Amino acid sequence: MPADLAVIGLGHLGLPLAQAAVAARIATIGYDPARAADLAGGRLPCDGAEGTLTAADVRRMLSGGFRPTTNPVELGRVRTAVICAPTPAAADRSLDLTQVAEAARSLAARLRPHTTVILESPAYPGTTEEFLRPILEQGSGLRAGRDFHLAYSPGRLDPGNRLHGYAGTPKVIGGLTPACTESAAAFYGRLTDKVVRARGPREAETVHLLETNYRHVNMALVNEMAVLCHDLGIDLWDVIRCAETKPFGFQAFRPGPGVGGHGVPLDIPAPSRGARPLRMVELAQQVNDRMPQYVIQRSATLLNEHGKSARGARVLLLGVTYKPDLADQQGAPAQEVATRLMEMGAAVSYHDPYVPNWSILGRPVPRADSLYEAAADADLTILLQHHRTYDLQGLAVKAQLLLDTRGATPAGAAHRL
Template sequence: MQVEQTGPLGEESEPLGEAERPDHVDLAVIGLGYVGLPLAREAASVGLRVVGLDRDPRVVEALNTGRSHVDDVSDEDVRRMRAAGFGAFTDEACLARAQNVVICVPTPLGKDGGPDLAAVTSAVRTVAGRLRPGQLVVLESTTYPGTTEEVVRPLLEESGLHVGVDVALAFSPERIDPGNTAHGLRTTPKVVGGCTPSCAARAVAFYGKLVDTVVQAKGTREAEMAKLLENTYRHVNIALVNELAVISHELHVDLWDAIRCAGTKPFGFQAFRPSPGVGGHCIPIDPNYLSYKVRSSLGYEFRFVELAQEINRRMPEYVVRRAQDLLNTAGRPLHGSRVLLLGVTYKPDVADQRESPALPVARLLRERQADVSFHDPHVRVWSVDGASVPRVDDVMAAAREHDLTILLQDHSAYDLPALGDTARMLFDTRGGSSGPASRCCDRRLMPGLSFTGGRHRPRLSFGDGDGR
């Protein structure tokens, strides 16, 4: 049965407090973080009346006064959203008149290694308590295949309304990439899977207002799997090059040059590059949902994911071991050495620190009694296990003063050639100072070394053949 959109639903509810209650709402977004707020912005920009529900009163207050807490959404964006009628709330009564509800809440890992669905189930119960005939409900939170049908649908139907008959239910995986200016929400194809054909049609029609291309999956399980496939693919390939970095160092192979050469093949190869570990919510977290589902439902391990997790988790320890080796070559122990960490976010040119490998690197350095400082152009205050890490302001001066500088994130604000010439010792875990950008045919310096002031300064990179 085709689900038809109805008019305004329900009676007037109690005052909401944070913002003026709209009489009609096209979209309610639950969870106003890195996924939910860009979705709300895009919907408001095409003329939809949008409200947002978030449990953090500080987020709600900031948004209602025109201030953003998300890198990819500016204060000016929020002010335009407000002018278009957007309001943020902590009171679930804002859902009462919404024709479409999209759930964008976190799904962190639980103690059992599977997804913690507490925020999802709480949000769904909130929606179910105010569910009206004709509404579309979409889950965007990343989870394991089967969640929409096995968890979300039964909770919604406790309302007495039936999915595919009275209301529509779909899953559409988020594809937000913080800091990516080339591929935003509108230009990134949106995968949608419905519980029934009518649910899918309703969700496709809704997202068709917001994005250029909507891709309909066979069902919700296929849409859920698509998200996990995307990130598991990246997770496994990152683990491959990270292990190759370790191997290349021992074999005296310049892995960065090998990647550059392999990347010239016009088919059959996609370049991945070594790193001090994987960060963000997606890559280190999402593949665990799939391995959890395989273990719990099928009784055996997803071996590729388990191995990739093992390799990527040990990279921070490898960074510290290599740093210790470099200091030893200069006749200094790691104990008591001054170590400067550059870039503590999980990706370049954003402030997002979720699952950043900088945290375990700093923790391991401190355990070995190193004196650790940091700099990041996007982070003013940083702490490790509750203890603050001193921040330096003048990067070049600090690089001259510290015994070792470790580049953990290659923010565009860093002048890497200058750092290589200034630092006492530079350990580049991203290959920016010796990677493709600096590899020209007429360079006169040996890989792993920079030259300034009449002397060589050690410059170390993953897999950079520095053992030669």
């Protein structure tokens, strides 16, 4: 059966798009050889890449006509195809575009004239024109901007944000030609309240570059402030509380044990483009990468001050996801914190209402069933993520030692980052 839309890649970008399209009564298929079978059965894949969606959400999408598929032939029967393939960070921190290329080749072999193709995957400026366009044109024999429309639109959803859902988050669009932009705008106009037209795909791609790096640079600044304020005996959390009353020129960011999430910091691949690297982004990444080790340092100091060694210490980690009240563990600093603790000889356990099983270094980590009893038994409890279900005031009373890396406990109730 023909569909209006094909979403290629059913992860944290693709599934919310498909959900919004189904809600708008757009006939939608989802193409993902690795995940379609589970989703077609109303199950969430175990890789945790679906973001905020639940299995119940998927079942509602299926009842609304959503069709996950592993058959690439279906890609040739749609008016609009949106590529949402993941672009994970490679070993050198560059974006790995392998899955975008695979998605493009699958689509190109079936691409029909007048189709609108949109890339939403995180990408460098120039990716749509210099990387995606040749694959589509060579595989289809069609010409972008003449035979089919081509555009880029950065993914902007904030997982778990209850105030700004899909419809309430403006969509930025940059097309290869004005007609490409308008075709993509017509599609997204059915899903969102506001469409913002960029000059072209490079400008739209650079919107993603700016927005992602803005987060990382500001988090690096406040993470450095956390270290400085601890050394000077200053309450950073009170400093932030006061600073955010300024009605202009300041946006509050808060420190943490590291920076997780799908939005990795981006830089221009300088050797291939002749562009100067973004030095501030590189420095910000260095600062943020040090935060898990700083948590370990603070933990060891606290244990020593109370006559205990990290070796053999019982350490309970609270919250191992990258955002509060979500199951997504992408890039969560808990992984590195737990690894370093175990390498030091600590006996690590964890509690997280959204993560029933967790493994580090190939070994399952014991999960605490009774939170208060586990906190009372642990030599040190570390709050890594503040889920709403946690009664931190009660935990502060029960725990022998509590290190709060999120500044969520009442003042004086715990040791803060």
